[in-house]
Amino acid sequence: MNNPDPKATQRLAKTQEEWRALLDPEQYAVLFEEATERPFSHELNGEKRGGTFLCAACGSPLFTSDAKFDSGTGWPSFAQPIEGSVEEKRDSKLGLPRTEYHCRRCGGHQGHVFNDGPKSTGQRWCNNGSSLQFIPDGDPLPEPRE
Numbered sequence: 001m002n003n004p005d006p007k008a009t010q011r012l013a014k015t016q017e018e019w020r021a022l023l024d025p026e027q028y029a030v031l032f033e034e035a036t037e038r039p040f041s042h043e044l045n046g047e048k049r050g051g052t053f054l055c056a057a058c059g060s061p062l063f064t065s066d067a068k069f070d071s072g073t074g075w076p077s078f079a080q081p082i083e084g085s086v087e088e089k090r091d092s093k094l095g096l097p098r099t100e101y102h103c104r105r106c107g108g109h110q111g112h113v114f115n116d117g118p119k120s121t122g123q124r125w126c127n128n129g130s131s132l133q134f135i136p137d138g139d140p141l142p143e144p145r146e
Contacts, residue, residue, distance in 0.1 A: 012058055012106045012145070019057060019106075022145070030128045031057050031108035034100075039074025042129025047076070050137040056130065058106035059144040060085060063125070065137075071124055075111065076132065078125040079118050086110065101125065105144070 020028050029035040044053070053063040053076070062085045063078045071077035084104065091100035091112065099113040110131045117124035135141055 010105070014106070023057060027056050027130050030130045031106075034109040036111075037075075037128050037130050041074075042076070044076045044129035044132055044134055045074060047134055049134075051139075052135050052137075052141060053078075053127075054133045054135060054141070055103040055106060055108055055110070056133045057108040057145070058103060059133070059142055060103055060105040061141065062086060062103060062110065062132070063127070067125075069118055071117075071126065073124075073126060076127045076129050077117070078127065079121045079123060081125055088113065103131075 016032060019032050023031065026035075026037065030037060047065075047068070050065045052061050052065070053068075054061050061082050063081055067078040067080050069077055069079060081101070086101045087104045087107075088099050088101045091098045101110050101113055102108060103110060108131060109128075111125065111127040114124045114126060115122055
């Protein structure tokens with residue numbers, strides 16, 4: 001998916017107070033305090049329609065429905081993100097090193113990458129549902145936040 005809107009790739013510089021005012025408490029905790037929602041707790045885990053998954057904080061497109069699959073883990077899972085939409089970093093908070101990923105545009109925490117995904121990529125991009133917004137095919141994508 002190509003996003004011609006340059007606002008969708010510009011780095012945002014908002015304070016934590018500005019993000020807190022824009023998001024509900026669970027979204028803020030997951031996106032900017034790197035919390036994790038309970039498995040099977042978010043409706044986007046079962047979303048099966050065609051469409052685009054955006055960062056709930058800034059509106060940047062992160063995943064397409066073509067990449068989504070049911071991993072059985074209780075979180076929305078994807079075989080791959082939209083190219084250039086996320087940044088990865090090492091996370092050792094649980095004692096074992098894992099790969100964590102964030103929205104490239106706003107830095108919002110999305111989830112972790114695991115090497116137990118479908119054969120197409122071998123990866124499972126395990127995402128918090130509260131970090132995402134779903135836009136069905138046929139609906140216009142909203143303007144990214146500034």
